[in-house]
Amino acid sequence: xxxxxxxxxxxxxxxxxxxxxxxLREAWGNPSSPYRFGQQARAAVERARSRVAECLxxxxxxxxxxxxxxxxxxxxxxxxxxxxxxRGRHVVTSAIEHPAVLRTCAALEADGCRIDYVPVGRxxxxxxxxVEGMLxxxxxxxxxxxxxxxxxxxxxxxELAALARSRGVLLHVDAVQTAGKLPGRLADLGADLVxxxxxxxxxxxxxxxxxxxxxxxxxxxxxxxxxxxxLRAGTENVAGIVGLAEALALACAAAESEAIRQAELRxxxxxxxxxxxxxxxxxxxxxxxxxxxxxxxxxxVDGESVVVALDLRGICCSTGSAxxxxxxxxxxxxxxxxxxxxxxxxxVRLSLGRETRDEDIATVLHxxxxxxxxxxxxxxL
Amino acid sequence: MAMGPxxxxxxxxxxxxxxxxxxxxxxxxxxxLYYNELVLDHFTRPRNVGELPPAETDGxxxxxxPTCGDQLKLWISVRGGRIARIRFKSFGCPGAIATxxxxxxxxxxxxxxxxxxxxxxxVIEALGGIPERKRHCSLLGxxxxxxxxxxxxxxxxxEGTRTDR
Numbered sequence: 001x002x003x004x005x006x007x008x009x010x011x012x013x014x015x016x017x018x019x020x021x022x023x024l025r026e027a028w029g030n031p032s033s034p035y036r037f038g039q040q041a042r043a044a045v046e047r048a049r050s051r052v053a054e055c056l057x058x059x060x061x062x063x064x065x066x067x068x069x070x071x072x073x074x075x076x077x078x079x080x081x082x083x084x085x086x087r088g089r090h091v092v093t094s095a096i097e098h099p100a101v102l103r104t105c106a107a108l109e110a111d112g113c114r115i116d117y118v119p120v121g122r123x124x125x126x127x128x129x130x131v132e133g134m135l136x137x138x139x140x141x142x143x144x145x146x147x148x149x150x151x152x153x154x155x156x157x158x159e160l161a162a163l164a165r166s167r168g169v170l171l172h173v174d175a176v177q178t179a180g181k182l183p184g185r186l187a188d189l190g191a192d193l194v195x196x197x198x199x200x201x202x203x204x205x206x207x208x209x210x211x212x213x214x215x216x217x218x219x220x221x222x223x224x225x226x227x228x229x230x231l232r233a234g235t236e237n238v239a240g241i242v243g244l245a246e247a248l249a250l251a252c253a254a255a256e257s258e259a260i261r262q263a264e265l266r267x268x269x270x271x272x273x274x275x276x277x278x279x280x281x282x283x284x285x286x287x288x289x290x291x292x293x294x295x296x297x298x299x300x301v302d303g304e305s306v307v308v309a310l311d312l313r314g315i316c317c318s319t320g321s322a323x324x325x326x327x328x329x330x331x332x333x334x335x336x337x338x339x340x341x342x343x344x345x346x347x348v349r350l351s352l353g354r355e356t357r358d359e360d361i362a363t364v365l366h367x368x369x370x371x372x373x374x375x376x377x378x379x380x381l
Numbered sequence: 382m383a384m385g386p387x388x389x390x391x392x393x394x395x396x397x398x399x400x401x402x403x404x405x406x407x408x409x410x411x412x413x414l415y416y417n418e419l420v421l422d423h424f425t426r427p428r429n430v431g432e433l434p435p436a437e438t439d440g441x442x443x444x445x446x447p448t449c450g451d452q453l454k455l456w457i458s459v460r461g462g463r464i465a466r467i468r469f470k471s472f473g474c475p476g477a478i479a480t481x482x483x484x485x486x487x488x489x490x491x492x493x494x495x496x497x498x499x500x501x502x503x504v505i506e507a508l509g510g511i512p513e514r515k516r517h518c519s520l521l522g523x524x525x526x527x528x529x530x531x532x533x534x535x536x537x538x539x540e541g542t543r544t545d546r
Contacts (some may be wrong), residue, residue: 302451304474305424308416312425330449341449342472378430378478380443380454380470 006353048245057185069197083217088138124153151284152293161190180251203247207240263291301375423479442528476518484522
């Protein structure tokens with residue numbers, strides 16, 4: 001199997017599993033218990049928090065552990081809106097956010113909040129001037145993803161952070177697709193809240209984190225015990241949290257060399273595909289992107305047909321976000337970029353990872369050329 | 382078709398397998414996203430793909446929105462009140478291609494009345510089922526056949542000159 005769907009999930013790194021196992025086998029105490037057996041688990045959680053903080057470039061008490069990246073997004077959006085209710089109920093976000101943000105915004109809208117969606121250009125990047133025009137006196141939060149999960153296109157977060165700060169608006173960044181993939185520390189982006197997820201960076205599923213800059217107003221969504229400083233009740237997922245810290249540390253240590261290596265493989269794959277398949281296009285090619293992601297349109301063939309035909313050849317890829325697979329509607333991200341609906345339906349995402357090898361690229365190229373050729377022979381377009 | 386992540390002996394980590402299909406999927410209860418073997422067979426080796434030349438076309442149908450979504454084109458030739466030849470081309474998901482292919486097999490050789498009575502459920506049943514969320518894909522095949530049959534009737538009514546499409 002050649003796995004090119006790392007934006008959906010990644011294999012658990014064996015070193016991460018090793019780090020987790022003691023907290024499943026032996027040190028299974030409750031971190032809130034006062035005796036030494038419980039405090040052993042507490043120490044593991046707090047050590048993990050410090051390691052995550054070091055990778056992000058923030059203080060340990062600015063890191064909250066959650067049950068997923070989606071939960072981190074929910075906590076950021078709903079938690080800030082609740083805490084700042086007196087100030088206003090307006091949110092600005094982008095049209096290309098992950099459903100974790102978009103559907104949460106839709107739910108907030110149903111609760112009486114006002115949401116504005118910043119469009120993107122053909123390159124898939126939000127326009128700063130448009131964002132600026134949308135920020136008003138009642139705007140509480142700006143939420144823009146660091147890199148889009150479908151195209152890999154990076155958003156101008158540093159500029160957005162400066163803009164938000166100058167207007168007294170909080171900035172949330174969904175960094176699920178960039179954490180551990182890019183050199184640099186996420187807290188340095190200047191955002192007030194940053195979401196990440198362990199399983200996108202060779203960690204376990206079921207654990208995420210939210211960076212919350214000190215002093216950021218936030219109300220909990222899940223109430224109960226005083227876990228996570230009262231902001232996320234529930235006994236800590238100790239092994240998962242240890243796994244997240246180990247995975248993030250490993251990813252950050254390898255980020256610089258992997259970014260170069262994967263970008264080289266990705267760029268070669270794109271170059272060869274464009275040369276071999278007439279009419280093929282790279283969606284979002286004009287913008288800076290995360291190094292592991294390519295989104296390609298093969299006009300005349302349906303994206304899901306490409307995905308299934310590649311699966312039958314042992315290659316895993318996707319039509320977009322894993323959440324929308326099986327959805328007959330074309331990608332909201334590609335439509336927002338102005339793609340013709342049929343071209344959006346004809347698009348496929350390949351996302352590379354740490355275990356992607358040189359020779360995989362040649363195999364995938366060969367398979368794609370054949371599959372697109374076969375499907376075009378059946379196509380009515 | 383055994384796949385499923387295999388175990389690599391050294392790490393015990395779930396690693397790549399070589400075979401194309403996860404066998405455990407066949408036991409999954411309820412609607413799943415994936416297709417059964419017969420659907421995949423009709424998807425990878427669709428029957429009756431292609432076009433009939435205008436001189437041999439007695440009925441032609443095209444269904445699907447002209448600008449977005451799936452599309453199907455279907456050609457029939459009629460001899461002695463039966464569908465003698467049937468061809469199709471399709472832009473769509475594996476479910477759309479497979480159901481169109483199976484439809485052509487069901488329609489081939491049938492009388493026109495029999496062909497008209499083929500339903501979506503007949504096609505899905507002949508394929509041994511398709512994922513619940515993919516049922517809408519099967520609509521295109523039957524609609525395409527109906528369009529081609531109506532085209533044949535219209536041509537006959539006007540004592541059709543064979544100008545197709």
